[in-house]
């Protein structure tokens with residue numbers, strides 16, 4: 001069987017009135033990034049999802065683009081939402097109809113930021129035999145009906161709490177939306193599909209998928225997500241030769257000296273060690289594999305570009321950089337007078353507070369190549385958190 005072309009719609013056009021706050025909840029920060037960005041990144045991380053339509057309020061595209069940043073792995077489109085969730089999903093489906101060729105669609109609330117890949121896999125597998133599938137968790141509390149007092153106990157057997165994303169074959173769900181006229185407002189898309197006589201399969205949901213609805217949900221979400229982060233440490237080490245006639249760059253700062261370093265790019269040995277430390281924490285190769293020394297475009301290049309690249313890789317993985325510690329090993333020049341400028345330079349390149357950047361220096365007591373002033377070595381350690389794949 002040929003693999004289906006799969007898209008996702010993320011509805012993010014609500015106002016989040018029950019959540020309160022200054023911003024609609026999809027733009028608020030949780031675990032280091034906007035709620036909307038978490039939801040979109042989780043979908044883009046799935047190899048089979050080629051297109052994501054983000055449905056937003058009027059005039060919000062610039063803001064939405066800014067909060068999601070550079071999303072890799074899927075084409076991102078924007079559509080203008082409507083007055084109800086149903087209308088917003090419909091706008092997303094209409095956008096997909098213009099793209100064409102999409103066979104299956106996942107419809108997801110931006111307000112459910114933490115989406116396990118396993119849920120997507122279960123939903124897509126269920127579409128092999130059904131037109132629709134929903135993730136759900138069994139009700140575990142006693143259920144009653146009533147206002148001030150209980151008027152009725154409700155049997156909870158076979159009752160489920162329904163989550164998103166909900167997965168559909170595109171033809172049937174679009175037809176269900178087109179046929180929905182003058183009927184009560186549906187609370188999800190699956191009930192519209194069922195109204196057309198199609199079966200909807202229940203697959204196992206996940207507590208990570210809880211919707212952010214009320215103010216207290218944000219703290220709980222932060223705690224749930226933080227528990228899923230792993231701390232990673234990376235180490236970098238580099239050496240370059242000191243030669244006359246070169247400019248000496250250390251930590252992105254030009255340091256007056258009678259010699260400069262020669263080698264890859266501008267030979268900023270401290271930034272090279274730093275980049276390797278970050279790449280090490282990401283387990284993503286080393287500076288040479290990202291910027292081969294044999295490639296003429298890096299000859300004389302500013303090493304700040306490599307640090308910015310490493311920072312972007314951390315961001316693309318949803319990571320948070322906590323701290324870097326750089327040690328420069330040389331007999332001369334003296335690093336102390338430049339330490340503050342070096343810390344500020346690294347902090348700016350990594351977009352972190354200067355308090356999270358340490359720059360140290362040591363000599364080798366005139367021993368070895370550093371002691372003889374033939375070269376400068378640098379070591380760096382980077383500590384970051386990465387979301388565990390779940």
Ligand SMILES: Nc1ccn([C@@H]2O[C@H](COP(=O)(O)OP(=O)(O)OP(=O)(O)O)[C@@H](O)[C@H]2O)c(=O)n1
Pocket residue numbers: 011012013014015016017018019026055081082083084085086088089108109110111112211212213
């Ligand atoms: N007109 C609407 C209403 C809701 N949604 C989206 O549907 C999802 C689930 O809706 P809900 O949690 O009810 O969000 P809000 O409508 O924003 O919240 P509230 O009802 O508290 O205002 C959210 O991602 C929300 O942005 C939408 O795209 N368009």
Ligand SMILES: C[C@](O)(CO)[C@H](O)COP(=O)(O)O
Pocket residue numbers: 085109162163164187188189211213
């Ligand atoms: C679609 C949904 O998230 C499934 O549980 C839910 O029905 C949305 O309800 P809301 O009242 O729009 O938050």
